[in-house]
Amino acid sequence: xxxxxxxxxxxxxxxxxxxxxxxxxxxxxxxxxxxxxxxxxxxxxxxxxxxxxxxxxxxxxxxxxxxxxxxxxxxxxxxxxxxxxxxxxxxxxxxxxxxxxxxxxxxxxxx
Amino acid sequence: xxxxxxxxxxxxxxxxxxxxxxxxxxxxxxxxxxxxxxxxxxxxxxxxxxxxxxxxxxxxxxxxxxxxxxxxxxxxxxxxxxxxxxxxxxxxxxxxxxxxxxxxxxxxxxxxxxxxxxxxxxxxxxxxxxxxxxxxxxxxxxxxxxxxxxxxxxxxxxxxxxxxxxxxxxxxxxxxxxxxxxxxxxxxxxxxxxxxxxxxxxxxxxxxxxxxxxxxxxxxxxxxxxxxxxxxxxxxxxxxxxxxxxx
Numbered sequence: 001x002x003x004x005x006x007x008x009x010x011x012x013x014x015x016x017x018x019x020x021x022x023x024x025x026x027x028x029x030x031x032x033x034x035x036x037x038x039x040x041x042x043x044x045x046x047x048x049x050x051x052x053x054x055x056x057x058x059x060x061x062x063x064x065x066x067x068x069x070x071x072x073x074x075x076x077x078x079x080x081x082x083x084x085x086x087x088x089x090x091x092x093x094x095x096x097x098x099x100x101x102x103x104x105x106x107x108x109x110x111x
Numbered sequence: 112x113x114x115x116x117x118x119x120x121x122x123x124x125x126x127x128x129x130x131x132x133x134x135x136x137x138x139x140x141x142x143x144x145x146x147x148x149x150x151x152x153x154x155x156x157x158x159x160x161x162x163x164x165x166x167x168x169x170x171x172x173x174x175x176x177x178x179x180x181x182x183x184x185x186x187x188x189x190x191x192x193x194x195x196x197x198x199x200x201x202x203x204x205x206x207x208x209x210x211x212x213x214x215x216x217x218x219x220x221x222x223x224x225x226x227x228x229x230x231x232x233x234x235x236x237x238x239x240x241x242x243x244x245x246x247x248x249x250x251x252x253x254x255x256x257x258x259x260x261x262x263x264x265x266x267x268x269x270x271x272x273x274x275x276x277x278x279x280x281x282x283x284x285x286x287x288x289x290x291x292x293x294x295x296x297x298x299x300x301x302x303x304x305x306x307x308x309x310x311x312x313x314x315x316x317x318x319x320x321x322x323x324x325x326x327x328x329x330x331x332x333x334x335x336x337x338x339x340x341x342x343x344x345x346x347x348x349x350x351x352x353x354x355x356x357x358x
Binding site: 026039041056058 | 196198199200201203240243244246247248270271273274275276285286287288
C-alpha cells in the first residue's frame, strides 16, 4: 500500500492546476489530500512556474481537479469517487508521457 | 589394521577468507541445510480466526492528554467570537512564523488542531455543521474580535492556506460569506444607518400630515398681505386664519 506522499510527480509539462471543491460536502476528502500532496516541497520544486490554485465554493458542486498542460491539453479529474493515489498516479503517468514526447521532439530537432 | 592415528574426514582449509569476515560469507552446505530445516514456522490456529465470533474491541481509554486537548478546544469555541477553519498545505517554517506574526498583530491566534480531537467535541456541541470541514490537515484562526478584512488580506499573501469556512458570532459562514462579511461596514456605521432610515419615515409622516394646514396658512398669509397691500383691510380674514391654523 503506497503512501500518497511518496508518489513523486514531475510537474514540468504542467502550466496550472485548479482544485475546486466545496468543503461542506462529504466527498471531498480525496481531493483535499490531493491538494495537500501537490503542495509538497518536492513536487513544487520540479516546476516553480506551475500555479496551484484552490477554489473553495459553497454551491454543492463536485470536487474537481483541472490540470492545464503547457501544450494546451487539459485533464479534468472528478474527485468525488476517486482516491488520492489514483489521481496522483494518473497525473504522474500523463506527465511522464509528455516528458517522453518532449524528449523525443528535442532529439529529432537536434540530431 | 587401522593406523594409530586418523585423519578427519573433513579438513577445513584456510584458503581465501578466514572464518570471521567483513562480508557475508557463504555458509557451508551442511550449515545451509541445517538452517533450512530449523527455520521458524509460525503456529497456526486450528480454526482460522475469521470463523470464530468477532471479538468485541476494547474501548480506548481516555488519555489525560486527549482530555486536556479536548478541554482546550471547548474553551476556544467558547471564548472567541470569530473562528476560521483553513486547510493547511505544507508551508516553509519561516512563512508560518511570519503569518503568525501578522495575525497576532490583529489579535488573531493560529492553532493547529487534530481532527480526531475536534470531531467528538464538535459532534456534542451545537456546531454539528462544522463537522464535514474537519478532514485532512486543518488550522484554526481564532480571535475575540471579528476582523475579517485583515485576516483575508493576510491569507491572500499566503497561497498555501485555503480558507474553508468560519463561525463568526455563532453563525456559520462559507468563504463567500466571509468575504461579504468583510465588505460590510462596521457595527456603529450600520447602526447609524438603520436609525437614520427608521427615523426618515416618521419625519415624512409628520410633514405629510401638516402639509394641508401649512399650505392653507401660507395661502391665507399671502392673501392677507395682498389685501393689506391692496388696502381693502376686511377684519373677517384674520379670524378664519386663526381657527384653521390650530389643528
